[in-house]
Amino acid sequence: MTNVRDKLEEILARLVKRTDDERVYLRVYQEAARSAADAADARKRDGVSLGPLDGAIVSIKDLLDVAGETTTAGSVVLRDHPPATRDAVVVRRLRQAGAVILGKTNMVEFAFSGIGLNPHFGTPGNATDPERIPGGSSSGAGVSVAEGTSEVSIGSDTGGSVRIPAALNGVVGFKPTARRIPLEGAFPLSYTLDSLGPLARNVADCAATDAVMAGEEARTLSPYPLAGLRVGVPRGRLFTEMESMVGEAFEASLGRLATAGARIVDYDIEDLLDRMADATSRTSIASVEAAEIHADWIEAKAEKIDPRVQKWIARRQSISAPTYIRMIRRRNELVAAMDARLLAIDILALPTTAISAPFMAPLVADESLYNQTDTLILRNTTFGNQFDLTGISIPVPGWPRPIGFMLLARHGQDRRLLEIASSVERELVY
Structure with a gap:
C-alpha cells in the first residue's frame, strides 16, 4: 500500500507542474506537510494510529487561521493584518488527529457568493470542466477533493458554501448544525449562520472529519435502514x-x-x-x-x-x-x-x-x-x-x-x- 509520504509527493509534483497557473491553492505547506506525512508513516510502521484521519491529506479554506501567517479570507485587503498567534481550533484538532495539512484553498472574497469567482487570486475551474464555475464560496475546497489533490477539505457554510461546491464538483459536502463545530480562528461572514464542515469523496470520511472537528470520539457509522425511512x-x-x-x-x-x-x-x-x-x-x-x-x-x-x-x-x-x-x-x-x-x-x-x-x-x-x-x-x-x-x-x-x-x-x-x-x-x- 502506498505510504502517506509517497501520496503527498505525487500531489506536490502535480502542484509544481501548474505553479504558474495555480488557482486552487493559495498557500502550500510543503515542508510541514512532509514532516506530518513522515510522522504518520512512522506511526503506521510501529502499529500506532491516532484515528481515521491519521495520514489523511487535508486542505483548509483560506479563512482558517494558521499560526504565524495572516488570514486573508480570499481578499487582498486583509494582507496587512497581523498574523494569527495560533491555529484555528479545527486546524489544531486536525493536526492532533494526525491529518497532513497540505495547504489553504482559494475562496470567494469574504465567502460572499455561491458562484466561486475570485478576481484577486484567479478562479479555480470546475474539476470536471475548467470552463465551468466551481461553486462557492469554498471553491478551492470542492475542486481539490474532486481532482484528488486532497482527500478531505475543510470549508465554511453560511448559505451553502460547503454543499454547493461539493454538488457542482461531484463530491460529498456536510454542513453541521451551526456552532456545533468551534468557530474560533475562522474569519466570519455571519455570526448567526456560519458553520464549518468537511468535503470528501464519501460520507464516511466526512463523518470521521466532522467528529475530529467537533472534538468527539471517532465512531464507525452504523447502517441506517432505508426501509420505512x-x-x-x-x-x-x-x-x-x-x-x-x-x-x-x-x-x-x-x-x-x-x-x-x-x-x-x-x-x-x-x-x-x-x-x-x-x-x-x-x-x-x-x-x-x-x-x-x-x-x-x-x-x-x-x-x-x-x-x-x-x-x-x-x-x-x-x-x-x-x-x-x-x-x-x-x-x-x-x-x-x-x-x-x-x-x-x-x-x-x-x-x-x-x-x-x-x-x-x-x-x-x-x-x-x-x-x-x-x-x-x-x-x-x-x-x-x-x-x-x-x-x-x-x-x-x-x-x-x-x-x-x-x-x-x-x-x-x-x-x-x-x-x-x-x-x-x-x-x-x-
Missing part, C-alpha cells in the same frame, strides 16, 4: 427554474430510495419559507452581519474589493439595530417552528442546486446574469442555514455533469443524518 420532499418554490437534467436525476434517485423501502411523501414547508422571507425582506442576516464585520474597510478600501462583493455588503450598513434585532428574534421563532414541523419525518430531500455548473465566462461578463445565477444556486441550500438545519450533499453518478442530492435534518441530528446519508450513498453510488 420517512423522506419529505418540499416541492414548491425550491423546485422551480430547475434544469431538466437535475430534475431527472433527483426523481431517479428518489425512485431508488423508494425501491429500497423508503416512504417518499411531498412535504409542505411553503408557509415557513414565506414567513422567513418576510422576516428577512429588509436584508439578509448574512449581509447585515457582514456589514459590521467589514465596516473598517468596506468603504475605505472599496477599490481593492471585488465589486460583486463590496456593494452588497456596503449597502447594509444603514440597517438599524431595531430592524436587525427584530429579524433575529423572528428567525429564532421560525427555527423552533421548523424543528416542530420536521418531527413527522426523518429527512427532507431535494436537489442541492437547481442547476448544474454553468459556464464561467458569461457570468463574468454580465453582472445581471451573475446575480440571477447566484440567487438560484444559493436558493436550495440557504434555507437550511436560515432554519439551523444540518445538511449534506451526495453526488448522483451517471449524468453528464455533477449533480448533488441533498438531505436535511433537524438541528442537532448531525450524527443521525450522517448515518442516513451513508445508507443513501450506498444505494445511489455503489
Whole structure:
C-alpha cells in the first residue's frame, strides 16, 4: 500500500507542474506537510494510529487561521493584518488527529457568493470542466477533493458554501448544525449562520472529519435502514427554474430510495419559507452581519474589493439595530417552528442546486446574469442555514455533469443524518 509520504509527493509534483497557473491553492505547506506525512508513516510502521484521519491529506479554506501567517479570507485587503498567534481550533484538532495539512484553498472574497469567482487570486475551474464555475464560496475546497489533490477539505457554510461546491464538483459536502463545530480562528461572514464542515469523496470520511472537528470520539457509522425511512420532499418554490437534467436525476434517485423501502411523501414547508422571507425582506442576516464585520474597510478600501462583493455588503450598513434585532428574534421563532414541523419525518430531500455548473465566462461578463445565477444556486441550500438545519450533499453518478442530492435534518441530528446519508450513498453510488 502506498505510504502517506509517497501520496503527498505525487500531489506536490502535480502542484509544481501548474505553479504558474495555480488557482486552487493559495498557500502550500510543503515542508510541514512532509514532516506530518513522515510522522504518520512512522506511526503506521510501529502499529500506532491516532484515528481515521491519521495520514489523511487535508486542505483548509483560506479563512482558517494558521499560526504565524495572516488570514486573508480570499481578499487582498486583509494582507496587512497581523498574523494569527495560533491555529484555528479545527486546524489544531486536525493536526492532533494526525491529518497532513497540505495547504489553504482559494475562496470567494469574504465567502460572499455561491458562484466561486475570485478576481484577486484567479478562479479555480470546475474539476470536471475548467470552463465551468466551481461553486462557492469554498471553491478551492470542492475542486481539490474532486481532482484528488486532497482527500478531505475543510470549508465554511453560511448559505451553502460547503454543499454547493461539493454538488457542482461531484463530491460529498456536510454542513453541521451551526456552532456545533468551534468557530474560533475562522474569519466570519455571519455570526448567526456560519458553520464549518468537511468535503470528501464519501460520507464516511466526512463523518470521521466532522467528529475530529467537533472534538468527539471517532465512531464507525452504523447502517441506517432505508426501509420505512420517512423522506419529505418540499416541492414548491425550491423546485422551480430547475434544469431538466437535475430534475431527472433527483426523481431517479428518489425512485431508488423508494425501491429500497423508503416512504417518499411531498412535504409542505411553503408557509415557513414565506414567513422567513418576510422576516428577512429588509436584508439578509448574512449581509447585515457582514456589514459590521467589514465596516473598517468596506468603504475605505472599496477599490481593492471585488465589486460583486463590496456593494452588497456596503449597502447594509444603514440597517438599524431595531430592524436587525427584530429579524433575529423572528428567525429564532421560525427555527423552533421548523424543528416542530420536521418531527413527522426523518429527512427532507431535494436537489442541492437547481442547476448544474454553468459556464464561467458569461457570468463574468454580465453582472445581471451573475446575480440571477447566484440567487438560484444559493436558493436550495440557504434555507437550511436560515432554519439551523444540518445538511449534506451526495453526488448522483451517471449524468453528464455533477449533480448533488441533498438531505436535511433537524438541528442537532448531525450524527443521525450522517448515518442516513451513508445508507443513501450506498444505494445511489455503489
